[in-house]
Structures are given as structure tokens and as C-alpha cells.
Amino acid sequence: MTPARPGKLTFRRVFPRVLRLLLTVLAVLIAGFYGAANGAKRPDSGWAFKQLPVFVNLSPIDVRDRALRAMRAAAKDEGPETVAARDELLRLGGAALPHVLPRLDSLEPSARGRVALALGPLALRMRVAGVDDVATPERALLFFGRFWQDRSIEFRPTTVRRAVERLAERSLTLRRDDVIHADTYALEALIAALGKVENEADAARVARLQPVLMHITGRGEAFSRAPTRQQAADAARRWQELWLQEGADYSVLEGPRRVAALVTETQFGKWLAQAFLWKLGRARDGSSVSSVVLTAMPGSALHVLLLQFLAIAIAGGTAFWDRSAGLWERARTRVAATSASLVASYPMLLTLALALELRRGHGGVLSLCADALHHGDVNLMMGALLGLTLLSELLVTIPSRLAAAAHATDELDGDEA
Amino acid sequence: MKGVAPTLQLRLAQAILGLWLVLGVVGALLPNAPALLVGLGSDALALGAVLLLALGVGVPLGALAGSGPRWIDVTLAFTTDWIAAVPVVLLLAFLRPVGVTPAGGLVLLGLLRSLEVGWVVRSALLRAAVVDPTWAARSLGYMPLAVFLNQRLPAAAGPALAHLALTPIWTFLLDSVGTAAGLGAASSSRSLGALVAGPQTTAGSSVTAILAVVSLTWALHRLGNHYGLRLARK
Numbered sequence: 342m343t344p345a346r347p348g349k350l351t352f353r354r355v356f357p358r359v360l361r362l363l364l365t366v367l368a369v370l371i372a373g374f375y376g377a378a379n380g381a382k383r384p385d386s387g388w389a390f391k392q393l394p395v396f397v398n399l400s401p402i403d404v405r406d407r408a409l410r411a412m413r414a415a416a417k418d419e420g421p422e423t424v425a426a427r428d429e430l431l432r433l434g435g436a437a438l439p440h441v442l443p444r445l446d447s448l449e450p451s452a453r454g455r456v457a458l459a460l461g462p463l464a465l466r467m468r469v470a471g472v473d474d475v476a477t478p479e480r481a482l483l484f485f486g487r488f489w490q491d492r493s494i495e496f497r498p499t500t501v502r503r504a505v506e507r508l509a510e511r512s513l514t515l516r517r518d519d520v521i522h523a524d525t526y527a528l529e530a531l532i533a534a535l536g537k538v539e540n541e542a543d544a545a546r547v548a549r550l551q552p553v554l555m556h557i558t559g560r561g562e563a564f565s566r567a568p569t570r571q572q573a574a575d576a577a578r579r580w581q582e583l584w585l586q587e588g589a590d591y592s593v594l595e596g597p598r599r600v601a602a603l604v605t606e607t608q609f610g611k612w613l614a615q616a617f618l619w620k621l622g623r624a625r626d627g628s629s630v631s632s633v634v635l636t637a638m639p640g641s642a643l644h645v646l647l648l649q650f651l652a653i654a655i656a657g658g659t660a661f662w663d664r665s666a667g668l669w670e671r672a673r674t675r676v677a678a679t680s681a682s683l684v685a686s687y688p689m690l691l692t693l694a695l696a697l698e699l700r701r702g703h704g705g706v707l708s709l710c711a712d713a714l715h716h717g718d719v720n721l722m723m724g725a726l727l728g729l730t731l732l733s734e735l736l737v738t739i740p741s742r743l744a745a746a747a748h749a750t751d752e753l754d755g756d757e758a
Numbered sequence: 759m760k761g762v763a764p765t766l767q768l769r770l771a772q773a774i775l776g777l778w779l780v781l782g783v784v785g786a787l788l789p790n791a792p793a794l795l796v797g798l799g800s801d802a803l804a805l806g807a808v809l810l811l812a813l814g815v816g817v818p819l820g821a822l823a824g825s826g827p828r829w830i831d832v833t834l835a836f837t838t839d840w841i842a843a844v845p846v847v848l849l850l851a852f853l854r855p856v857g858v859t860p861a862g863g864l865v866l867l868g869l870l871r872s873l874e875v876g877w878v879v880r881s882a883l884l885r886a887a888v889v890d891p892t893w894a895a896r897s898l899g900y901m902p903l904a905v906f907l908n909q910r911l912p913a914a915a916g917p918a919l920a921h922l923a924l925t926p927i928w929t930f931l932l933d934s935v936g937t938a939a940g941l942g943a944a945s946s947s948r949s950l951g952a953l954v955a956g957p958q959t960t961a962g963s964s965v966t967a968i969l970a971v972v973s974l975t976w977a978l979h980r981l982g983n984h985y986g987l988r989l990a991r992k
Contacts, residue, residue, distance in 0.1 A: 361836060361839060364836065364840075365836070365839050365840045365843055366843075368840045369840060369843050369844060372844070372849065372852050372853065373844070373848075373852055375852055375853070375855070376848075376851055376852025376853065376854075376855070377852075379854075379855045380851075686874065687842040688841050688842060688844060688845055688846040688849065688870075688874075689845075689846060689928060689931070691844070691845035691846075692845040692846050692847045692931055692932060692935050693931065693935075694845075695845050695847060695848075695935055695939060696931070696934070696935045696938065699935070699938050699939055707845060708939070710848055711847070711848060711851075711939040711940070711941055712939075712940075714848065714851055714852075714941060715939065715940040715941060726844070726848075729843060729844065729845075730843040730844075733842050733843040733844075734843070737842055
């Protein structure tokens with residue numbers, strides 16, 4: 342096989358380069374995220390996932406763990422812990438019922454009554470009981486015993502998904518009630534049903550699901566009238582963000598999902614999900630990270646190019662001092678040596694460019710990165726870091742490889758001559 | 759005249775280095791020393807640590823990458839690619855929680871410098887290999903280590919020493935830019951770089967600090983030229 346001519350782009354040459362770029366990006370992301378997560382520990386950082394482990398979560402907590410813990414605490418006599426447990430059971434809602442109700446029998450009678458009473462407000466929210474049904478521990482216990490006998494079959498993913506699909510198609514009182522009966526158990530299906538908002542039909546679907554989501558979670562704002570596409574998209578995004586933050590509180594992690602949770606239920610996993618779903622997410626001030634970074638990149642590129650040009654010009658200029666060989670030869674040697682050492686000195690060049698940006702007060706991608714790291718803004722920091730990696734690849738790595746390939750071509754031509 | 763100027767330059771470089779060391783020790787030991795002296799002491803300590811690590815780790819690493827197993831070269835190339843994507847100031851800020859003690863921070867700084875020096879040595883060795891006239895002799899059983907020690911390493915000494923001589927400016931810039939960006943100084947918050955970028959700086963202290971750093975860089979460059987290259991030629 343004849344080897345390809347030096348300088349020519351072939352798969353064998355491009356593939357390792359791309360692989361190396363991917364590995365570089367991965368290494369930059371991991372080191373950068375470690376720093377960003379440490380910076381985000383400050384109270385005012387606004388990073389919603391700081392309570393999670395940074396890279397690996399060896400014991401991810403799901404709704405079953407939370408529900409059982411809350412049940413045990415709610416079963417105890419009155420105290421601050423019991424009050425918090427009742428609130429937690431109410432927050433977990435219908436998603437906790439498949440784990441709590443079958444285990445009520447394992448508690449002693451008085452504790453069983455206390456837990457059933459704690460679940461009373463939930464039954465009212467689910468519109469499956471009247472106030473009298475859950476007014477005392479005994480009545481509440483009786484009610485939930487019957488409820489689970491009659492309705493446990495409805496707490497299946499497929500049943501709930503079908504109910505949500507029906508509601509998404511058309512909003513009728515009965516269809517709404519079917520979903521409300523499942524409460525937070527239907528949350529995952531509801532969020533999935535929101536989907537992408539691209540046209541008026543999608544906006545109408547979000548409008549149908551929004552009141553039910555608000556009823557179940559007690560969060561969100563009602564639409565004053567039929568929402569515009571943008572309003573619906575914003576609302577859908579807010580619900581999806583909520584699911585990203587609290588999804589594990591309402592779903593069971595088992596099988597492959599539990600294995601995936603080792604990574605997904607971490608700060609890095611959550612950032613990655615945000616980056617993929619919403620183009621690097623939003624900065625602390627609510628602006629879109631991708632647009633902020635793209636706006637800042639040309640300024641930084643200009644600074645870096647200016648410094649590179651300056652370094653090479655100075656190297657060429659020093660040829661006037663030394664008189665060991667011809668002027669052209671001296672200048673060429675010095676410029677070549679400086680260009681080669683620019684690859685090794687590039688991090689320093691970037692530091693100088695950062696100093697330039699700080700001095701000029703122009704928010705380039707470098708000062709953006711430093712500022713975000715200083716304030717613990719993880720999304721902005723990581724977005725700026727990705728922009729920086731791209732800049733480095735475009736301004737230094739690829740040109741240096743092309744220069745090396747061109748050099749090889751020159752040598753080959755020389756040999757042939 | 760031509761012979762006197764280099765000798766004078768050498769003496770001046772020795773004097774600058776000696777003065778730095780004396781003032782640095784005074785600044786480090788005196789309890790209530792002025793900020794400038796404290797900065798000199800802090801920088802002298804940081805430079806010592808970074809230069810030792812860069813020489814002890816960077817040069818052997820570059821030598822191995824330039825003439826040893828290919829995987830070392832590939833790993834060094836990848837690491838350099840990786841580091842080239844991030845300004846050192848930010849990289850230090852990312853990794854600072856790993857080396858939380860001041861000594862850990864200096865080791866981190868030294869290791870980063872070692873990688874740069876390693877890359878410079880490796881590039882210089884590969885350039886020297888291109889013009890190596892002994893390849894035919896080596897193919898007949900000539901000792902490669904002798905070629906390496908007598909020809910290639912001396913050829914790499916010049917660029918490596920020139921790169922190492924820039925270390926005072928390197929640490930000064932990292933300290934000052936890190937402080938100005940609110941990320942903290944790279945070596946120490948009492949360093950000259952931090953002093954210049956900090957709020958308590960005056961025009962006089964800034965000019966003196968910059969002069970001190972530039973003169974030390976020049977002195978190291980001159981001394982490296984003299985002793986380093988002479989050692990390499992032996």
C-alpha cells in the first residue's frame with residue numbers, strides 16, 4: 342500500500358486527531374468540573390445540585406428510600422422529626438404510596454394510625470377521600486386499607502402513562518381526575534408528555550398538562566389565557582428542570598436505571614444532562630450560556646492572535662541583534678523556534694490574554710471563565726471552558742499540526758529534487 | 759572588549775542571583791519585614807521548588823519522550839494538548855483543592871512547569887535527531903546512549919535552559935493575573951505578583967517588584983547560558 346502524501350487529509354490521520362480532541366475535551370471537562378463544583382460550594386452560587394457527589398454516586402437515593410425513611414419517622418410519637426417526616430410524605434405524594442401502604446402492616450397499630458393520618462392530606466390532594474374519611478387515625482387507616490385493595494392496580498407505569506396520554510390528547514374532567522388520582526406517581530409520564538414545543542398543537546398540549554402538574558406539585562404559574570408557543574416552551578422547560586433536580590425523589594432506581602444513577606445522580610451527570618438538553622443551560626443571571634460564550638469568543642480569539650503575532654514578531658526582531666548567519670536565515674530559525682515553543686507556552690499565552698481582558702474590561706471567554714469560577718457559576722464556567730478548548734484547538738493545535746504536515750511536504754519535495 | 763562584556767554580564771548575573779537569595783532569606787525570616795521583602799522571600803521559595811521539580815521531572819520526562827518508548831511521547835503529547843486548552847491560572851484554580859497546603863500548591867505549580875519543560879526538551883531532542891549524522895554508524899552497533907549524551911542532550915540543553923530561565927516571569931504572571939481575576943495567587947498570597955495586583959500596591963513597590971523579576975529572569979538566562987551549556991558540552 343502506498344502511503345498518502347504528507348499534508349493530505351486521510352481517515353488514518355484525521356481519526357487519531359479527532360480521538361485525541363475528544364479525550365482532551367473529556368480531560369478538560371473533568372478537571373474543570375472538579376474546580377467548578379468546588380467553587381459552587383459557596384451558598385450564593387445558585388448551583389442546584391451541590392448536595393450530590395461530584396462524579397460518582399455509590400448510593401443514589403430514590404423514592405423508595407425516602408418514603409420508607411419518612412414512614413419510619415412519621416410512625417414515631419410527636420416531635421420535630423415527625424412533623425418533617427409528614428411534610429416529606431406529602432411532598433413525595435402518590436409516588437410513595439406503593440412503598441408505604443403495603444408496609445403499614447409491619448408497624449404496630451398506633452404507629453400505623455399515625456402514618457395513615459399523616460397521609461390524610463395526600464388523599465385529599467388526590468381527590469380520593471373526603472375530610473371525614475381521614476379525620477382520625479382509625480378512619481384514615483381504614484380508608485387507606487380499602488384504597489390500596491381497590492386501586493393498587495392503577496399504580497402501574499403503563500396504566501398511568503395511558504391516562505396521561507389521554508389527558509394530553511384532550512382535557513376532560515374524568516381524564517384529569519384519573520391523573521390526579523395517581524398524584525406524583527404520574528409525574529414522570531407528565532413531564533415526558535410535555536415533549537418539545539414547536540407548534541401551536543404542542544403549546545395546547547402543555548396548556549392541558551400544566552394545571553394537573555400545578556395541582557400535583559403545588560408549584561408553577563397558571564396561564565392567564567391560551568399560552569403562546571414561547572410561554573408554553575418556557576413552562577415545559579421549567580417542569581423539565583424540576584424533574585432534572587428532583588426526578589429521583591419520585592422514581593424508583595432499579596436495574597439498569599440504578600447502574601446509570603451512579604453517574605446520572607451526580608453533579609457532573611446533572612450538568613451533562615443540562616448541557617445536552619438545553620445547549621449548556623443557563624447562567625446564574627438567567628442568560629443562555631451558549632449565546633454568552635459565542636458572543637465572547639471572537640474577542641478572546643483576537644487577544645490570543647495578537648499575542649501570538651507579538652511573540653513571533655519579537656522573535657523575528659531579535660534576529661537583528663545576533664549576527665551569526667544571514668539575516669533571513671536567522672529570522673526564519675527564530676520564528677520557527679518560537680512557533681514551536683508556543684505550543685508548550687500556550688497556557689501562559691492564554692493567561693496573558695486573560696490579563697489583557699481583565700485590563701481592558703472586555704468580557705472575553707477567558708475573563709468569563711475566571712469570573713464564573715470565582716462566583717461558582719457552574720454552567721457558565723463549563724460553557725466558557727468548552728469555548729476555550731475550541732479556541733485552543735482552532736488557534737494552536739490544528740495550525741501546529743498543519744505546519745508540521747507542510748514541513749513534511751517540503752522535506753519530501755526536497756528529497757525528490 | 760569583546761571578552762570583557764560577557765565576564766561582566768556573568769558577574770552581574772551572579773550578583774543579582776546572590777542579592778535575591780540574601781534578600782529572600784531576610785524576607786522569609788524577618789518577622790515584620792516590608793511587603794516587598796516578604797514577596798522576594800516567597801518568590802525565592804516558589805522559584806526554588808518549581809525549578810527543582812522542572813529540572814528533576816521535566817528534563818528526564820522530555821528526554822524519555824524524545825528518545826524512549828513511544829507511549830511516553832504519546833502521553834506527554836496528549837497531556838500538553840490537554841493543558842494547552844486551559845490557561846494555567848484557571849487550571850491551578852481547578853486543581854487547587856487537590857493540593858490544599860502551600861507545599862501542595864507549589865508541587866502542583868512545579869509539575870505543570872515540568873510538563874512544559876518536558877515538551878520543550880522532547881521537541882529539541884527530535885529536532886536534534888533529524889540532523890543526527892551517526893544513524894548509519896548506530897545501525898552497525900554504535901552505542902546509542904553515547905550519541906544521546908554527547909550529541910542530542912547538549913542540543914536540547916539550550917532551549918530547555920532558555921525556557922527554565924523564564925520561570926520567574928511565569929510565576930509572577932500567574933500570581934498577579936490570578937490575584938487580579940479573584941482566583942487567588944498561584945504560589946502564595948504574599949508573593950510579588952500578588953503584591954503588584956493587590957490593593958495595597960504602590961507605584962514604587964510595583965516598579966521595584968517588576969524590575970526584580972525581570973532582572974532575575976535575565977540573570978538566570980545568562981547563568982544558564984554560561985554554566986548549563988558548558989556542562990552540556992562536557
